[in-house]
Amino acid sequence: EAGVVQSPRYKIIEKKQPVAFWCNPISGHNTLYWYLQNLGQGPELLIRYENEEAVDDSQLPKDRFSAERLKGVDSTLKIQPAELGDSAVYLCASSFSFENTGELFFGEGSRLTVL
Amino acid sequence: QKEVEQDPGPLSVPEGAIVSLNCTYSNSAFQYFMWYRQYSRKGPELLMYTYSSGNKEDGRFTAQVDKSSKYISLFIRDSQPSDSATYLCATVSGYSTLTFGKGTMLLVSP
Numbered sequence: 442e443a444g445v446v447q448s449p450r451y452k453i454i455e456k457k458q459p460v461a462f463w464c465n466p467i468s469g470h471n472t473l474y475w476y477l478q479n480l481g482q483g484p485e486l487l488i489r490y491e492n493e494e495a496v497d498d499s500q501l502p503k504d505r506f507s508a509e510r511l512k513g514v515d516s517t518l519k520i521q522p523a524e525l526g527d528s529a530v531y532l533c534a535s536s537f538s539f540e541n542t543g544e545l546f547f548g549e550g551s552r553l554t555v556l
Numbered sequence: 557q558k559e560v561e562q563d564p565g566p567l568s569v570p571e572g573a574i575v576s577l578n579c580t581y582s583n584s585a586f587q588y589f590m591w592y593r594q595y596s597r598k599g600p601e602l603l604m605y606t607y608s609s610g611n612k613e614d615g616r617f618t619a620q621v622d623k624s625s626k627y628i629s630l631f632i633r634d635s636q637p638s639d640s641a642t643y644l645c646a647t648v649s650g651y652s653t654l655t656f657g658k659g660t661m662l663l664v665s666p
Contacts, residue, residue, distance in 0.1 A: 445599070481564060481658065481659075482658055482659075483560075483562075483644050483646075483656030483657050483658050483659050484600065484644075484656050485656070486653050486654070489653070497653060532599055532600075534599075544590075544602055544605065545600075545602065545654065546602075547599030547600050547601065548599050549597070549598055549599050550597075550598075550599050552597075
């Protein structure tokens with residue numbers, strides 16, 4: 442069974458440029474998460490989708506970050522414009538059900554460097 | 557105070573040692589307790605999870621939860637160099653957000 446697929450794995454951009462990350466969750470998983478992981482820190486939730494609906498986006502900086510999950514499968518996370526402090530790893534995860542028992546399946550992450 | 561506290565390490569041990577990794581949490585509503593393992597430049601992977609208090613064993617790994625003291629532990633017996641990774645504890649309650657600790661980096665030397 443294929444795992445969570447993310448692309449690109451690495452991205453280097455200059456500040457003020459836009460960037461987008463793509464995630465394909467495990468087939469059949471209704472819930473999709475985007476997490477931010479800074480160096481030496483644990484993942485922090487940015488947004489959680491239940492099918493197409495964003496059910497928790499309270500930690501998403503909406504002035505520059507946006508996300509979508511069209512048709513309840515793939516998802517895209519966008520940053521525009523990027524700032525130096527956005528350099529981090531962006532992790533996508535999926536799970537089968539909304540009842541959060543903590544069993545999440547993570548992708549390998551997209552590592553962003555903003556110069 | 558963060559909801560989940562974890563010593564970042566690094567923790568260095570020789571091969572074969574018994575490793576003890578620990579976390580504390582503040583929210584008594586947490587019901588599920590997880591340990592994720594994260595290798596360098598990889599995403600976290602679920603290692604073990606327990607519901608409520610008690611012990612759970614899986615091979616060389618034992619997870620322990622003490623809800624009375626809000627303490628979560630992971631023990632690794634006969635540690636191997638392949639166990640070298642960052643170990644993240646995490647907790648959740650029902651439909652709430654999964655909350656991670658900072659992670660403890662473990663280095664097992666041959």
